[in-house]
Amino acid sequence: MMFHRQPQGLIEMAFDYRKYAAFKPVRKTNRRWPDQIIEKAPTWCAVDLRDGNQALVKPMTVAQKQRLFDLLVKLGFKQIEIGFPSASQPDFDFCRKLIDEGRIPDDVKIQVLTQARPELIERTYEALKGAKQAIVHVYNSTSTVQREQVFGLDRAGIREIAVKGATHVRDLAAKRRKPSGPSSIRQKASPALSWILPPKWSTP
Ligand SMILES: CC(=O)SCCNC(=O)CCNC(=O)[C@H](O)C(C)(C)COP(=O)(O)OP(=O)(O)OC[C@H]1O[C@@H](n2cnc3c(N)ncnc32)[C@H](O)[C@@H]1OP(=O)(O)O
Numbered sequence: 630m631m632f633h634r635q636p637q638g639l640i641e642m643a644f645d646y647r648k649y650a651a652f653k654p655v656r657k658t659n660r661r662w663p664d665q666i667i668e669k670a671p672t673w674c675a676v677d678l679r680d681g682n683q684a685l686v687k688p689m690t691v692a693q694k695q696r697l698f699d700l701l702v703k704l705g706f707k708q709i710e711i712g713f714p715s716a717s718q719p720d721f722d723f724c725r726k727l728i729d730e731g732r733i734p735d736d737v738k739i740q741v742l743t744q745a746r747p748e749l750i751e752r753t754y755e756a757l758k759g760a761k762q763a764i765v766h767v768y769n770s771t772s773t774v775q776r777e778q779v780f781g782l783d784r785a786g787i788r789e790i791a792v793k794g795a796t797h798v799r800d801l802a803a804k805r806r807k808p809s810g811p812s813s814i815r816q817k818a819s820p821a822l823s824w825i826l827p828p829k830w831s832t833p
């Protein structure tokens with residue numbers, strides 16, 4: 630039941646679900662994921678530490694990030710995106726502090742964001758030296774306006790950025806696994822802002 634304010638007071642009305650269009654399933658017969666149904670809680674990854682610090686003029690300080698990280702650990706998150714170490718010195722320093730001071734519980738994986746650019750991917754691995762495990766989250770934007778205005782590329786060019794970036798992350802993971810790099814690296818790739826594209830462009 631829902632309540633609506635009317636001149637005569639609050640009126641109880643049944644929720645009219647017919648006002649809303651039903652979700653249209655994505656029909657892709659060559660892929661398994663559109664038919665899959667979530668039946669148990671997924672592994673949640675907190676991205677608060679990065680979203681609040683991605684491109685701010687005045688980002689969170691290392692001390693503020695530490696407080697939020699400790700809270701996220703206390704809340705039970707097992708994957709925590711701690712920032713974008715190649716984008717700012719505070720994010721780089723925060724990553725180093727967590728690793729150097731042994732502040733990451735063994736059952737928690739830190740995740741770091743990077744654009745699909747070789748120099749940034751390399752700086753990201755510098756930030757991760759000595760981490761026991763980590764997830765490197767590499768992304769490039771796929772939206773039409775950014776494809777045309779930022780990258781000046783066609784769709785094949787955008788795919789190439791993604792493939793090159795992912796390959797670089799994989800190669801560095803293999804190369805740096807020992808002795809100084811993280812002993813276990815997982816990779817995550819995001820076609821950023823794909824939700825503003827029609828599914829035929831945004832679903833591989
Ligand atoms: C919700 C989100 O957070 S979406 C993610 C962030 N937004 C985007 O990726 C949108 C597209 N990108 C942009 O609008 C801009 O690149 C910004 C705002 C992220 C950065 O702007 P600037 O600091 O001015 O950097 P600029 O756009 O010049 O990029 C520098 C170079 O990196 C390239 N680049 C930017 N993002 C990426 C990426 N994710 N992967 C690979 N290359 C990239 C650019 O094409 C440019 O290359 P060039 O020097 O050969 O021309």
Ligand SMILES: CC(C)C(=O)C(=O)O
Pocket residue numbers: 768819820821822823
């Ligand atoms: C940077 C990317 C991965 C992102 O956060 C988004 O597209 O929302």
